[in-house]
Amino acid sequence: MKVTIDGIEIDVPKGTTILQAARLIGPQVAPPAMCYYTKLKTSGGYCRTCIVKVTQGSTANPTPMPKPVASCRTEVMDGMVVENFINKEILEARKGVVEFLLINHPLDCPVCDQAGECKLQDLGYENGSAKTRYEFKRREYEMIDIGDKIKLHMTRCILCYRCVKTAEQITDKRLHGVVHRGDASEISTYIEQVIDNDFSGNVIDVCPVGALTDKTFRFKQRVWFTKPVDAHRKCDKCCGKTRVWLKGEEVVRVTARKDQWDEVEEFICNSCRYDHKKTSDWVIEGPSPIHRNSVISQNHYQNLNELKVQVMKQQKALGFMPIDKKP
Amino acid sequence: MGKKLLIHNDKVPGIATLEVYRAHGGYASVEKALKTMTPDQVTDEVKKSGLRGRGGAGFPTGLKWSFLAKPEGVNRYLVCNADESEPGTFKDRYLMEVIPHALIEGMITSSYALGAKTSYIYIRGEYFYVARIVEKALAEAYAAGWLGQNILGTGFSHDCYVQVGGGAYICGEETALLESLEGKRGNPRIKPPFPAVAGVWGCPTVVNNVETIAAVVPIVNEGGEAYAKIGIGKSTGTKLISASGHINKPGVYEIELGLPVEEFIYSEEYCGGIRNGKKMKAVVAGGSSVPILPTELILKTAKGEPRLMTYESLADGGFVTGTMLGSGGFIVMDEDTSIVKNLFTFTRFYHHESCGQCSPCREGTGWMEKILKKFLNGTANESDVDLLWDIQSKIEGKTICPLGEAAAWPVAAAIRHFKQEFLDVARSKKFVDVSHYNKLYKVNA
Numbered sequence: 158m159k160v161t162i163d164g165i166e167i168d169v170p171k172g173t174t175i176l177q178a179a180r181l182i183g184p185q186v187a188p189p190a191m192c193y194y195t196k197l198k199t200s201g202g203y204c205r206t207c208i209v210k211v212t213q214g215s216t217a218n219p220t221p222m223p224k225p226v227a228s229c230r231t232e233v234m235d236g237m238v239v240e241n242f243i244n245k246e247i248l249e250a251r252k253g254v255v256e257f258l259l260i261n262h263p264l265d266c267p268v269c270d271q272a273g274e275c276k277l278q279d280l281g282y283e284n285g286s287a288k289t290r291y292e293f294k295r296r297e298y299e300m301i302d303i304g305d306k307i308k309l310h311m312t313r314c315i316l317c318y319r320c321v322k323t324a325e326q327i328t329d330k331r332l333h334g335v336v337h338r339g340d341a342s343e344i345s346t347y348i349e350q351v352i353d354n355d356f357s358g359n360v361i362d363v364c365p366v367g368a369l370t371d372k373t374f375r376f377k378q379r380v381w382f383t384k385p386v387d388a389h390r391k392c393d394k395c396c397g398k399t400r401v402w403l404k405g406e407e408v409v410r411v412t413a414r415k416d417q418w419d420e421v422e423e424f425i426c427n428s429c430r431y432d433h434k435k436t437s438d439w440v441i442e443g444p445s446p447i448h449r450n451s452v453i454s455q456n457h458y459q460n461l462n463e464l465k466v467q468v469m470k471q472q473k474a475l476g477f478m479p480i481d482k483k484p
Numbered sequence: 485m486g487k488k489l490l491i492h493n494d495k496v497p498g499i500a501t502l503e504v505y506r507a508h509g510g511y512a513s514v515e516k517a518l519k520t521m522t523p524d525q526v527t528d529e530v531k532k533s534g535l536r537g538r539g540g541a542g543f544p545t546g547l548k549w550s551f552l553a554k555p556e557g558v559n560r561y562l563v564c565n566a567d568e569s570e571p572g573t574f575k576d577r578y579l580m581e582v583i584p585h586a587l588i589e590g591m592i593t594s595s596y597a598l599g600a601k602t603s604y605i606y607i608r609g610e611y612f613y614v615a616r617i618v619e620k621a622l623a624e625a626y627a628a629g630w631l632g633q634n635i636l637g638t639g640f641s642h643d644c645y646v647q648v649g650g651g652a653y654i655c656g657e658e659t660a661l662l663e664s665l666e667g668k669r670g671n672p673r674i675k676p677p678f679p680a681v682a683g684v685w686g687c688p689t690v691v692n693n694v695e696t697i698a699a700v701v702p703i704v705n706e707g708g709e710a711y712a713k714i715g716i717g718k719s720t721g722t723k724l725i726s727a728s729g730h731i732n733k734p735g736v737y738e739i740e741l742g743l744p745v746e747e748f749i750y751s752e753e754y755c756g757g758i759r760n761g762k763k764m765k766a767v768v769a770g771g772s773s774v775p776i777l778p779t780e781l782i783l784k785t786a787k788g789e790p791r792l793m794t795y796e797s798l799a800d801g802g803f804v805t806g807t808m809l810g811s812g813g814f815i816v817m818d819e820d821t822s823i824v825k826n827l828f829t830f831t832r833f834y835h836h837e838s839c840g841q842c843s844p845c846r847e848g849t850g851w852m853e854k855i856l857k858k859f860l861n862g863t864a865n866e867s868d869v870d871l872l873w874d875i876q877s878k879i880e881g882k883t884i885c886p887l888g889e890a891a892a893w894p895v896a897a898a899i900r901h902f903k904q905e906f907l908d909v910a911r912s913k914k915f916v917d918v919s920h921y922n923k924l925y926k927v928n929a
Binding site (some may be wrong): 230253 | 652835836837838842843844846847849851854877878879882884
């Protein structure tokens with residue numbers, strides 16, 4: 158099936174969603190997604206940040222779709238034409254969605270543990286406005302402990318439902334869901350029951366904001382002071398392939414590996430996540446790929462070679478001689 | 485005197501019982517359909533009749549039925565949407581309360597046309613006593629052999645169940661209704677797939693309003709063409725209108741579509757004019773979510789033609805100068821009504837009823853309510869009117885289900901037609917008392 162997104166054509170198999178097709182083309186056309194998660198079935202459609210305009214439904218039926226559609230839940234049709242970043246209406250609508258997500262989100266990033274790896278921060282930076290128009294009291298909740306390892310702070314939650322889907326699909330007992338409705342909705346574990354499951358820790362990884370955080374890592378370090386390395390160990394519960402975040406010799410936390418779209422590659426078990434906090438537990442493969450725009454990649458040695466090349470190119474362009482080739 | 489097809493017997497004593505209902509020609513459509521017609525013939529009659537969904541959207545019923553997927557060996561279901569929650573609408577309650585057998589008769593006939601062995605009547609939680617009435621009627625129908633195995637010896641078997649909801653506006657949205665029917669949280673599903681392909685229990689399902697299903701009875705009895713002769717153009721047949729507000733005779737009226745709006749409001753047969761001899765200020769023509777129109781636009785279209793009670797005429801001029809027939813919740817407001825206060829009430833309702841799945845509706849409805857609260861507190865600024873307009877435009881069309889639009893349209897229309905009033909309230913900095921609402925709802929506003 159041929160689909161054109163922002164003027165770029167791509168051939169994708171049947172059943173692909175617009176978002177997946179856009180991701181195949183690349184980040185230049187891929188809409189941001191806060192709630193969609195490739196690994197979780199029926200996720201997506203809630204946050205509305207990935208909305209796009211379909212200007213031509215298909216070759217057979219070329220009428221445009223009247224409303225913007227959620228690209229993560231809309232499957233492509235042959236000959237579909239989609240506008241994302243080139244459509245001003247969509248950019249404006251997305252700005253509106255980001256504003257809605259932010260009106261009840263505390264803007265206390267400096268004291269939030271997620272800062273630096275928060276999707277909402279990125280989204281707000283790219284699509285938000287500099288000032289808020291919301292002048293009322295923001296929604297506030299008490300912090301809840303979900304078990305002894307996970308902290309839930311609903312104040313920061315954007316109700317993306319990712320953790321709910323994770324609890325439903327990755328763990329075997331469904332003790333985690335949404336209570337109440339409307340803007341009083343709350344992620345909860347029904348009377349604060351402990352999620353007692355080997356894979357419960359994954360809800361931390363899928364959370365795009367700082368609502369679900371790792372209690373063993375909370376406030377130990379800012380993420381950009383740590384060095385992520387890919388590592389593995391022999392684990393009989395999960396794949397054992399993880400990302401180990403180092404501060405000096407110390408393992409400050411262990412997470413699943415994430416791909417280019419900040420989605421977990423393979424879910425990991427709680428044993429790997431919480432119980433193996435020594436460097437000797439892990440076989441370190443090498444530095445993790447972190448996007449160069451991410452604050453985590455600051456001072457990162459992995460990009461050093463690339464950085465050198467970039468600097469040399471710039472110097473050459475400006476007419477400077479490279480430092481090491483000076484006579 | 486307009487022709488009545490649905491509630492012509494409503495004043496007959498004991499019409500809620502099977503005996504009296506049968507004596508007044510009840511269940512004739514079941515006999516006619518099951519004994520003399522094939523399911524496709526019934527569907528054809530409905531198509532010919534031009535019947536449109538009475539729940540609000542006005543989608544042609546025959547067409548909806550023909551979309552129903554019919555794979556071999558998969559059950560099909562008919563679900564009756566009796567979750568009538570739109571503020572200003574109470575026609576289905578009246579119909580079920582007074583003539584419950586009309587609905588059950590329609591359910592059997594429609595199920596026969598669709599080939600559904602099982603049907604559900606989903607009644608909103610607040611209508612608990614109505615559910616009892618319908619259940620009693622169902623028991624009577626079962627006892628008399630109108631439901632159950634091998635009805636009338638024709639080999640058609642059908643079971644009908646009443647399901648009471650928890651009392652949520654969102655469960656009137658068809659996919660949320662199906663979720664709730666399945667025993668889950670009433671959150672709208674993301675479409676596609678549409679219920680016609682995967683509805684309740686993942687099987688093909690048709691969801692119809694109470695009045696739509698009840699209208700199948702006269703269509704089968706008198707034929708689709710006879711039904712299509714009533715009304716104008718694509719708006720055929722009769723429609724129940726729930727008239728409320730500042731009128732002399734509020735209540736449920738059955739009108740022939742095509743009746744002039746002016747006649748409906750002022751004639752003695754219907755609303756009987758504005759109460760206390762006041763002037764009319766505005767009308768919400770189809771339940772709280774349709775755009776409000778000022779007097780000059782509800783009586784006459786922008787082109788100067790008299791406005792009629794039809795889907796097309798009320799929608800004439802789009803949303804700029806028109807509105808919608810919607811579910812027929814006709815709310816009339818007199819000259820003393822504060823549109824700002826009214827809008828606050830509506831917006832509070834939508835905020836309270838938002839399911840909280842998608843962000844524009846979840847956050848936007850609450851924001852709009854808070855801003856409107858400022859108007860009532862006398863702390864609003866003129867710029868808040870523009871802010872309200874901007875917020876509603878960012879909700880409309882960006883949500884999973886139509887609740888977002890339902891919340892945005894009243895705000896848009898009120899500002900479009902009564903902007904001056906909002907500005908006046910903002911400038912006056914006066915407190916508008918709404919304390920009596922706070923006693924009614926335990927909503928933290």
